[in-house]
Amino acid sequence: MHVSSRPTIKEVSKIAGVSFKTVSRVLNNEKHVSEETRRRVEEVVARLNFRPSHAARTLAGRKSFQVGLLYDNPSPYYIYHVQTGAQQRCTELGYRLLLQPIDSQSPDLVSNVLALIDETHLDGLILSPPVTEATALLDELDRRGLPYVRIAPGTRKDAGLSASMDDVVAARELTAHLIGLGHRRIAMIRGLESHASSADRLAGYRAELEAHGIAFDPALVVAAENDFASGAAAARELLALKDRPTAIFAGNDDMAAGALATAHESDIDVPGQLSIAGFDDSDLARAVWPPLTTIRQPVHELASAAAELILGGAAPQPRVTLEHKLMVRASTGPAPR
Amino acid sequence: MHVSSRPTIKEVSKIAGVSFKTVSRVLNNEKHVSEETRRRVEEVVARLNFRPSHAARTLAGRKSFQVGLLYDNPSPYYIYHVQTGAQQRCTELGYRLLLQPIDSQSPDLVSNVLALIDETHLDGLILSPPVTEATALLDELDRRGLPYVRIAPGTRKDAGLSASMDDVVAARELTAHLIGLGHRRIAMIRGLESHASSADRLAGYRAELEAHGIAFDPALVVAAENDFASGAAAARELLALKDRPTAIFAGNDDMAAGALATAHESDIDVPGQLSIAGFDDSDLARAVWPPLTTIRQPVHELASAAAELILGGAAPQPRVTLEHKLMVRASTGPAPR
DNA sequence: TTGCGCACTGCCAGCGCTGTCAAATATGGC
DNA sequence: GCCATATTTGACAGCGCTGGCAGTGCGCAA
Numbered sequence: 001m002h003v004s005s006r007p008t009i010k011e012v013s014k015i016a017g018v019s020f021k022t023v024s025r026v027l028n029n030e031k032h033v034s035e036e037t038r039r040r041v042e043e044v045v046a047r048l049n050f051r052p053s054h055a056a057r058t059l060a061g062r063k064s065f066q067v068g069l070l071y072d073n074p075s076p077y078y079i080y081h082v083q084t085g086a087q088q089r090c091t092e093l094g095y096r097l098l099l100q101p102i103d104s105q106s107p108d109l110v111s112n113v114l115a116l117i118d119e120t121h122l123d124g125l126i127l128s129p130p131v132t133e134a135t136a137l138l139d140e141l142d143r144r145g146l147p148y149v150r151i152a153p154g155t156r157k158d159a160g161l162s163a164s165m166d167d168v169v170a171a172r173e174l175t176a177h178l179i180g181l182g183h184r185r186i187a188m189i190r191g192l193e194s195h196a197s198s199a200d201r202l203a204g205y206r207a208e209l210e211a212h213g214i215a216f217d218p219a220l221v222v223a224a225e226n227d228f229a230s231g232a233a234a235a236r237e238l239l240a241l242k243d244r245p246t247a248i249f250a251g252n253d254d255m256a257a258g259a260l261a262t263a264h265e266s267d268i269d270v271p272g273q274l275s276i277a278g279f280d281d282s283d284l285a286r287a288v289w290p291p292l293t294t295i296r297q298p299v300h301e302l303a304s305a306a307a308e309l310i311l312g313g314a315a316p317q318p319r320v321t322l323e324h325k326l327m328v329r330a331s332t333g334p335a336p337r
Numbered sequence: 338m339h340v341s342s343r344p345t346i347k348e349v350s351k352i353a354g355v356s357f358k359t360v361s362r363v364l365n366n367e368k369h370v371s372e373e374t375r376r377r378v379e380e381v382v383a384r385l386n387f388r389p390s391h392a393a394r395t396l397a398g399r400k401s402f403q404v405g406l407l408y409d410n411p412s413p414y415y416i417y418h419v420q421t422g423a424q425q426r427c428t429e430l431g432y433r434l435l436l437q438p439i440d441s442q443s444p445d446l447v448s449n450v451l452a453l454i455d456e457t458h459l460d461g462l463i464l465s466p467p468v469t470e471a472t473a474l475l476d477e478l479d480r481r482g483l484p485y486v487r488i489a490p491g492t493r494k495d496a497g498l499s500a501s502m503d504d505v506v507a508a509r510e511l512t513a514h515l516i517g518l519g520h521r522r523i524a525m526i527r528g529l530e531s532h533a534s535s536a537d538r539l540a541g542y543r544a545e546l547e548a549h550g551i552a553f554d555p556a557l558v559v560a561a562e563n564d565f566a567s568g569a570a571a572a573r574e575l576l577a578l579k580d581r582p583t584a585i586f587a588g589n590d591d592m593a594a595g596a597l598a599t600a601h602e603s604d605i606d607v608p609g610q611l612s613i614a615g616f617d618d619s620d621l622a623r624a625v626w627p628p629l630t631t632i633r634q635p636v637h638e639l640a641s642a643a644a645e646l647i648l649g650g651a652a653p654q655p656r657v658t659l660e661h662k663l664m665v666r667a668s669t670g671p672a673p674r
Numbered sequence: 675t676t677g678c679g680c681a682c683t684g685c686c687a688g689c690g691c692t693g694t695c696a697a698a699t700a701t702g703g704c
Numbered sequence: 705g706c707c708a709t710a711t712t713t714g715a716c717a718g719c720g721c722t723g724g725c726a727g728t729g730c731g732c733a734a
Contacts, residue, residue: 006455008720019684024722032682049448051455055401056720058392059689076620080413087438096457099436101424111386118343118388228624257624264626283413287565287594288625289601345690356714361692369712393690396719 007048016044027052054096064121066096067310069303070113070131072104074227075254077282078299082128082151085303093311098122104131105194110140117146124148124310126303130194149310151302154196163305163320167197170295170324171204172211174249174277177293177326179212182335183247183275187220189234189259191251195226201251201279220245224255231258239266239274246274246335253278253285256292260331271333281327290330298322344385353381364389391433401458403433404647406640407450408465409441411564412591414619415636419465419488422640430648435459441468442531447477454483461485461647463640467531486647488639491533500642500657504534507632507661508541509548511586511614514630514663516549519672520584520612524557526571526596528588532563538588538616557582561592568595576603576611583611583672590615590622593629597668608670618664627667635659 009027013020018037025033026041033041044050058064069086073079083099090097100116103109116122125141125148127134132150138160141148149161157164178186188205191198206216222237224230231250235258238245250256256278263270270276270290278285281296305320346364350357355374362370363378370378381387395401406423410416420436427434435457439449453459462478462485464471469487475497478485486498494501515523525542528535543553559574561567568587572595575582587593593615600607607613607627615622618633642657 006458010720020721021684021686021723022682025683028722032680034682037682049451049455051452053396053458053720054456055392055395055458056689057722059390059396059691060720060722061689062722064392076413076417080416083436084438099420101421114386115388118386119391121390121392228620254624261624261626261628283565284621284624287591287598287621289598291598347690357691358693358714358716359712362713365692369710371712374712390690393719394692396721397690397692398719399692 006053007050009050009052012041012044012048012050015048016041058121064123065094066098066120066122067124067126067307068098068100068116068120068122069126069128070100070102071128072102072131073128075252075282077284078280081299082303085300086126086307089304089307090311093307095123095307095311097307102131104134109134110137113137114140114144117144122146126306126310127151127153128303129154129197130192133194133196147310149306151306152197154199158319161306161309161318163302163309163322165297165302165322165324167200168204168207170279170297170326171201171249172208173326174279174293174295175205175208176212177328178247178249178275178277178332179208179214181247181275181332184214184335185217185220185243185245186214186247186249187222187238187245189222189224189231189238189248189250189255191224191226191255193223198251205249224251224258226252226254228254228258228261231255232262233258235259235262239263239268247332248274248276250276250278253280253282253292253294256294256331257284257288260288260292270331273336275332275335277332281325285327285329288331292327293329293332294327296325296327298324343390344387346387346389349378349381349385349387352385353378395458401460402431403435403457403459404461404463404644405435405437405453405457405459406463406465407437407439407468409439409468410465412589412619414621415617418636419640422637423463423644426641426644427648430644432460432644432648434644439468441471446471447474450474451477451481454481459483463643463647464488464490465640466491466534467529470531470533484647486643488643489534491536495656498643498646498655500639500646500659502634502639502659502661504537505541505544507616507634507663508538508586509545510663511616511630511632512542512545513549514665515584515586515612515614515669516545516551518584518612518669521551521672522554522557522580522582523551523584523586524559524575524582526559526561526568526575526585526587526592528561528563528592530560535588542586561588561595563589563591565591565595565598568592569599570595572596572599576600576605584669585611585613587613587615590617590619590629590631593631593668594621594625597625597629607668610673612669612672614669618662622664622666625668629664630666630669631664633662633664635661 009023010020013023023041026038087097128151132153133155152164153162190202222234224234248259259276268274278292278294281294285292285294301322346360347357350360363375424434465488469490470492489501490499527539559571561571585596596613605611615629615631618631622629622631638659
């Protein structure tokens, strides 16, 4: 197919005047190669722009230098940052990252992933939510002894490698911010059950209310599906309540944006009559008007830390927790009287 | 590394009672295998959940069943849809898609891509804007005879495979929509020079103005960088003009959202005092308030068509053009008098 | 001088498949 | 029933590398 085809390790070795095994040693940074030889080989490699065949290394060696990233999240923003965070770190460490969207609800999840592993000889796997919660998959990976790391795991938090932020604490901070502004009827639009963070954020919200002696009112919690449309619908429901909330805490920015649109639609001033807060600090948070008060979730850094954990074998601590940050913007303000 | 390691083609053949070459034939859907034998082999393959090693097939055969997707676009929305569109089609056709972010401005672009090709034995490449415009890369790919397809190419539109929409016509339609609402002073926020579509959209805008006998005013064209912040800044500049425009056509939705935020900031009613339109119909278009009038760009379908073109060798027409659609929403309205 | 350890290098098998070609078996025509 | 031809199957090399191991040459202690 190629007109001019790639050089092979043997051609490099011929030109450098050494055995092809020696070239292999240089490429893999093994010791027991004299400085002189190494220099000569490297010079030829650079001149020919030689790159060893990934397929051949995988087949011959015990490592494939490939890691998979599994995701099943409809938010382009989230996916994008998970991808770039993980990819950067993997590239730096000399690994290739295989980006693999997958249906985490499919009954074939486990066999699909095993097929991927067998096909590509993956060295490890990075799981992002909600794939992180597929316990059948985790069991099978454990059984196989295939290393994996989870980003923001909800279940089995104490097992295995993971990189996460503290959703409960973050939700408490956000709730505290609203309470501090004088709000007492604070509603919550909670996200998908399949995402463990939804429950954590709800828990943080409840805990903070209780800490301030505010009774938890189940009528103020409405479920939605992590997207704009369902967030808008949930807000409609909340605003139709006889005793309307003065603030809405949405489980993510997409739902918060939906709630904001509902407020605009109903000519309710934000934050004058209603405060709205989101979670994630996605691009959306700054793009809507007024810009959203939200929690900055370090998605990029979480993914990067996950890659580090699984590749930098030296990992002393199997669990990394990164800092979130409350971003106060114009969508929240003092409670109306 | 694996506790229980993958089965190989030889084990499958032993169980099925045939030579491993016959199993290979079944896996590759070759003819000259009796129905009876095929059935028996397939049954064993399914039972063992056997998947042929990608590395071995690549090494032994002349195809790698891998296609690369190169991108260098900061918009998560665009990337996400390009990825999913291409990936779906590739998966259906039995290919693996390698998602590869890359710096299209780097002086090492060509050698980086060649390294990727050599390492992975890529069968073909899908280029998305602005990588599509890297002529040095195109030349090198041509020289190598490596098949590639471009999504929305700006240069060399008549060469090679490509999938695109008509940016000029779309921009004309959007401009006509604004003119039809009575607008005469219509500003344009143009996007990055490195994206060929920016120039096409500007050209469409100019052409439609001229078709309606409206003089083109260079003062009404401001450059920005395809993102929210630069769009907001550009709008500030436009609204500071003594003879302020009554409508702003932004080269993409991100910049339009920025312009919208600027309007909100300055307490300018949209669309009462100012109409704003975007381009792309990204998630953002529906998430902001008021929702943006924009052009729906079939990103997913373009990527899918590109994958089809490069893999479905049967492609009779090397160039595919897909339909866009004018989405009229609430951000545009009659010109104020 | 001999012997031994160590740093360096080369040889070869083999990873799990596909391509090629030859062998075995089935099919058809007369 | 026999040969020519088509269909089905198998044997084997080899893709481009790594892993294991067997050298080779040199310095240094005995």
